[in-house]
Amino acid sequence: MARFQHPLPPARWPSAAEAASSRLFSPIALRGNCVAETRTWVPAMVPWRASDAGDVTDAVIDWYGRFAEGRPGVLVVEATGIRDIPSGPLLRIGHDRCVPGLQRLVDEVRRRSGGHTRLLIQIIDFLSIRRRPPREKFFRRFLMVTDAHRAAIAARTGDDEWLSRDAGDVCEWLLAESDDVHRAVLDAREYESLSMGARERVTDTHLPHVAELPRVLPGLFADAARRAEEAGFDGVELHYAHAYTMASFLSRTNARTDGYGGSIEGRARLPLEVFHAARGAVSEDFVVGCRFLGDDVIEGGSRIDDACDFARLFAEAGMDFLSVSKGGRFEDAKQPRVGAAAYPYTGKSGHECMPTVFMEDAPPFGRNVPLSAAIRAAVRDAGHTTPVVAAGGINGFDLAEGILQREEADLVAAARQSLADPDWWEKMRTGRGADVRRCLYTNYCEALDQRHQAVTCQLWDRLPVADGEPEPARSADGRRRLLPPRSRAPGSGDS
Numbered sequence: 329m330a331r332f333q334h335p336l337p338p339a340r341w342p343s344a345a346e347a348a349s350s351r352l353f354s355p356i357a358l359r360g361n362c363v364a365e366t367r368t369w370v371p372a373m374v375p376w377r378a379s380d381a382g383d384v385t386d387a388v389i390d391w392y393g394r395f396a397e398g399r400p401g402v403l404v405v406e407a408t409g410i411r412d413i414p415s416g417p418l419l420r421i422g423h424d425r426c427v428p429g430l431q432r433l434v435d436e437v438r439r440r441s442g443g444h445t446r447l448l449i450q451i452i453d454f455l456s457i458r459r460r461p462p463r464e465k466f467f468r469r470f471l472m473v474t475d476a477h478r479a480a481i482a483a484r485t486g487d488d489e490w491l492s493r494d495a496g497d498v499c500e501w502l503l504a505e506s507d508d509v510h511r512a513v514l515d516a517r518e519y520e521s522l523s524m525g526a527r528e529r530v531t532d533t534h535l536p537h538v539a540e541l542p543r544v545l546p547g548l549f550a551d552a553a554r555r556a557e558e559a560g561f562d563g564v565e566l567h568y569a570h571a572y573t574m575a576s577f578l579s580r581t582n583a584r585t586d587g588y589g590g591s592i593e594g595r596a597r598l599p600l601e602v603f604h605a606a607r608g609a610v611s612e613d614f615v616v617g618c619r620f621l622g623d624d625v626i627e628g629g630s631r632i633d634d635a636c637d638f639a640r641l642f643a644e645a646g647m648d649f650l651s652v653s654k655g656g657r658f659e660d661a662k663q664p665r666v667g668a669a670a671y672p673y674t675g676k677s678g679h680e681c682m683p684t685v686f687m688e689d690a691p692p693f694g695r696n697v698p699l700s701a702a703i704r705a706a707v708r709d710a711g712h713t714t715p716v717v718a719a720g721g722i723n724g725f726d727l728a729e730g731i732l733q734r735e736e737a738d739l740v741a742a743a744r745q746s747l748a749d750p751d752w753w754e755k756m757r758t759g760r761g762a763d764v765r766r767c768l769y770t771n772y773c774e775a776l777d778q779r780h781q782a783v784t785c786q787l788w789d790r791l792p793v794a795d796g797e798p799e800p801a802r803s804a805d806g807r808r809r810l811l812p813p814r815s816r817a818p819g820s821g822d823s
């Protein structure tokens with residue numbers, strides 16, 4: 329059966345004059361002297377181009393330089409780790425040695441945007457997640473056999489000898505059994521470790537490094553913010569969204585009993601302490617805001633009411649912007665194959681985070697705007713002017729301008745549309761909208777992200793290399809362009 333697919337809505341593009349008088353292309357102050365020239369925003373997207381030590385590479389520089397050419401009002405550099413720990417080719421800002429590389433990135437963006445783009449970096453902490461182990465490895469190396477396992481096996485087999493059998497015998501017996509038996513004998517966390525890979529939670533306070541998160545994270549985020557300022561960024565986006573540590577503190581699933589969980593105030597406490605520490609580590613004009621979830625989407629998670637409460641607290645604390653995302657949690661992720669780690673964008677919450685044209689209920693276009701609208705209204709009702717950023721399937725002028733005109737957000741973010749065509753902002757602004765290469769919202773790019781492969785867009789490879797264009801850099805298999813093609817001459821319709 330053919331897969332259901334929403335059509336791309338027809339696009340209407342503005343003339344240069346209409347763009348010039350639009351809200352979308354009007355400025356907005358983020359903080360003090362830091363003004364975004366337009367309300368256009370490229371949110372964080374991990375392209376998997378850093379080195380294995382988390383350093384900025386030439387590929388990282390090329391990537392952000394290319395996005396800068398589209399001159400968005402704000403460009404946010406990908407989720408960047410605040411700890412200097414091995415985490416694959418994820419960019420890091422966890423050590424002073426990271427600063428010179430990031431400085432190069434900043435210089436490139438300033439140069440190629442002609443100084444028109446404000447540059448933020450998203451800073452992130454995450455807990456450990458392991459790959460799904462082979463069964464043999466799990467039972468022979470990872471499982472800590474307890475009397476509960478022995479009792480469960482004795483009950484199943486009717487043989488009380490199991491109550492005193494060696495751990496090795498218990499493991500071998502389990503290894504030979506079916507998934508149903510594993511589900512019945514193991515506890516929920518053990519079964520999760522076997523079937524998905526072990527994943528730490530902020531509620532694992534029996535683990536000293538998890539218990540002490542409230543004591544270490546403010547300092548780590550503050551150091552990262554200081555380094556970001558040293559590198560020349562305009563500000564930081566504290567990553568309080570999706571599957572990561574800070575979002576898990578905010579989530580309704582956070583039942584910590586040490587004052588950092590439970591109530592709204594308890595769950596917001598560490599995010600606020602982190603914010604104050606970061607704010608205190610940087611100068612007056614440096615922007616500090618956050619990205620957080622308007623809805624966790626998962627069962628038992630936070631909903632829009634929680635998000636509105638958090639937004640009021642964040643605005644009152646003095647955050648410079650609130651960027652709203654949705655879902656992207658581990659709790660409902662699909663089972664990974666053996667040897668791979670769970671990816672938080674594979675379940676319902678993930679689909680809401682990066683909505684596709686295959687969503688059965690409603691199309692992806694502007695799908696998450698009701699969340700930013702409710703958050704903005706709550707913040708304004710509380711008397712704050714904090715700018716709110718909307719994202720999710722925003723792919724056209726009328727959609728973006730309508731969101732701003734209806735005051736559903738103060739800035740509009742487009743991730744995949746900007747990936748498909750980083751020049752789309754400039755094309756719209758200069759009346760060349762007909763040349764925009766429009767995102768298909770089928771998530772080829774997201775599938776690459778899932779495999780931690782260099783992210784590219786399927787549309788880039790549909791274009792032939794133009795006469796006179798140098799042979800583009802390609803992925804190792806030679807099939808994929810690593811950078812968006814240059815836009816052709818006005819009116820050539822390169823989409």
Ligand SMILES: Cc1cc2nc3c(=O)[nH]c(=O)nc-3n(C[C@H](O)[C@H](O)[C@H](O)COP(=O)(O)O)c2cc1C
Pocket residue numbers: 371372373374375406407450569619653681682683719720721722741742743744745773774777783
């Ligand atoms: C390849 C890829 C990588 C992403 N990486 C991040 C990230 O590092 N941090 C983040 O907050 N969101 C990340 N996102 C989510 C986007 O910022 C955005 O919220 C989401 O794609 C929905 O917006 P869109 O419909 O305009 O693409 C990523 C999205 C994609 C497609």
Ligand code: SF4
Pocket residue numbers: 744745747748766767768769770771772773774784785786787
């Ligand atoms: S790969 Fe597909 S979903 Fe991703 S940016 Fe390109 S067209 Fe859009």
